Amino acid sequence: MARFELSIETHFSAAHSLRDYPGDCARLHGHNWHVKLYVECTELDELGLGIDYKVLKSELKEALEPWDHYNLNDVPPFDRINPSSENVAAELYKKMSSRLDNERVRVSRIEICETCTAMVTYWP
Numbered sequence: 001m002a003r004f005e006l007s008i009e010t011h012f013s014a015a016h017s018l019r020d021y022p023g024d025c026a027r028l029h030g031h032n033w034h035v036k037l038y039v040e041c042t043e044l045d046e047l048g049l050g051i052d053y054k055v056l057k058s059e060l061k062e063a064l065e066p067w068d069h070y071n072l073n074d075v076p077p078f079d080r081i082n083p084s085s086e087n088v089a090a091e092l093y094k095k096m097s098s099r100l101d102n103e104r105v106r107v108s109r110i111e112i113c114e115t116c117t118a119m120v121t122y123w124p
């Protein structure tokens, strides 16, 4: 079976602080969070596309809107769990899977970079 992995990248701006963190990241600070979305496709459509990059970009943009230019600690579920890169990646994976997964397409992983020297990859 053929498999294609497509990816798109974007960023959003948001503040966060890590509750109970023993250091400077417990203080409110901001990042331009870099996001990479990967989807796996097993079949192409009649145009030869796994899924249109434009669809991926608009769905990701919409999913990030509740976080963009907010303090993540104020936004569910990060009002309860720490807005670490790990938790942000896992939450975004859930959001994007519910938007995109179907019989041909599946979100495979999410990468999040808080800074250009620190990043996480999440897949279930």
Ligand SMILES: Nc1nc2c(c(=O)[nH]1)N=C([C@H](O)[C@H](O)COP(=O)(O)OP(=O)(O)OP(=O)(O)O)CN2
Residues within 6 Å of the ligand: 018, 025, 029, 083, 084, 085, 086, 114, 115, 117, 118
């Ligand atoms: N495993 C994780 N560790 C840390 C997280 C995280 O989400 N997961 N987050 C932070 C802080 O939020 C911090 O903003 C990022 O830390 P760091 O990469 O150290 O950022 P600096 O700008 O301080 O980088 P320097 O290279 O030290 O200048 C911390 N840890």
Ligand SMILES: [Zn+2]
Residues within 6 Å of the ligand: 016, 025, 029, 031, 114
């Ligand atoms: Zn941070």
